[in-house]
Structure formats: C-alpha cells, structure tokens
Amino acid sequence: xxxxxxxxxxxxxxxxxxxxxxxxxxxxxxxxxxxxxxxxxxxxxxxxxxxxxxxxxxxxxxxxxxxxxxxxxxxxxxxxxxxxxxxxxxxxxxxxxxxxxxxxxxxxxxxxxxxxxxxxxxxxxxxxxxxxxxxxxxxxxxxxxxxxxxxxxxxxxxx
Numbered sequence: 001x002x003x004x005x006x007x008x009x010x011x012x013x014x015x016x017x018x019x020x021x022x023x024x025x026x027x028x029x030x031x032x033x034x035x036x037x038x039x040x041x042x043x044x045x046x047x048x049x050x051x052x053x054x055x056x057x058x059x060x061x062x063x064x065x066x067x068x069x070x071x072x073x074x075x076x077x078x079x080x081x082x083x084x085x086x087x088x089x090x091x092x093x094x095x096x097x098x099x100x101x102x103x104x105x106x107x108x109x110x111x112x113x114x115x116x117x118x119x120x121x122x123x124x125x126x127x128x129x130x131x132x133x134x135x136x137x138x139x140x141x142x143x144x145x146x147x148x149x150x151x152x153x154x155x156x157x158x159x
Contacts, residue, residue: 013123040064048071049113052112052114054117076097084097
C-alpha cells in the first residue's frame with residue numbers, strides 16, 4: 001500500500017471520529033456502551049492489573065476496566081483529540097489517555113497485563129495485534145489481548 005494513501009486514510013478516520021465524538025456514546029441506542037460492557041465482562045480484568053486500551057475513543061472500555069483493576073491502571077490511546085477530550089472528562093481514578101498511534105507504541109515490553117481494542121480493530125485490521133505482540137507487550141503467559149470483534153464473531157457463529 002502506498003504510504004501516502006495510508007496517511008490519507010488515517011486522516012480521514014481521525015476527522016470522522018473528531019466529528020462524531022459528541023454523539024458517539026449514544027449511537028444506536030447505546031450500542032457502543034453495551035459492546036464495551038460485554039468486552040470487559042469477557043476479559044475479566046483483575047484487581048491490580050495494568051491495561052492498555054487501544055483506540056480508546058471516549059473511554060467506554062477504559063473506564064469500565066479501570067473500575068475493575070483499581071489500584072492498577074489503564075492507559076487509553078487514540079488519535080482523535082475530541083474523543084480523548086471526552087474520555088478525559090469522564091473522571092475516573094487510575095486512567096490516563098494519550099494521543100498515540102497503535103502502530104507506534106512506546107511502552108516497554110510486558111508493561112501491560114491486558115490489552116483491549118474495543119471496536120478499534122475494525123479500523124486497525126491486524127496492525128495493533130501484530131505490533132503489540134512484536135513488542136512483547138502482551139506475549140508473556142497469562143497476558144491477554146482482546147477486542148469486541150472477537151465477541152461479535154463468536155455470537156455470529158463465525159471465526
């Protein structure tokens with residue numbers, strides 16, 4: 001793929017999410033919130049864990065995980081400034097939101113016990129998974145990477 005076209009796609013996605021940020025949580029009668037809650041239920045975050053939420057958006061998954069891992073922590077990353085502003089406004093302890101691309105993670109290997117991607121996997125394809133595994137961040141035994149797309153596929157009976 002031409003790198004310039006990839007940059008254009010990223011710019012398009014960021015612009016899109018910046019525009020929809022104020023109404024994102026309420027879309028489809030709260031569908032995003034229900035998917036986030038189910039994802040957190042499935043990954044079973046544990047007290048004291050440290051989590052990374054890739055494509056954190058408005059923080060739906062990150063804030064739910066933070067409530068479960070306290071006194072552990074959650075770092076949410078996203079490229080949309082408006083989504084991150086909304087995530088930061090939902091004050092909860094042990095969360096931090098950073099403007100960062102999934103393709104350019106700067107964390108040390110094995111920093112996180114849990115990595116979630118919510119619905120970001122649709123925008124990232126396989127990028128976040130291979131990049132994070134390549135960094136060693138979640139490859140140690142007992143560490144997990146999970147996304148809402150895996151849950152949706154399991155409900156549909158596909159793999």
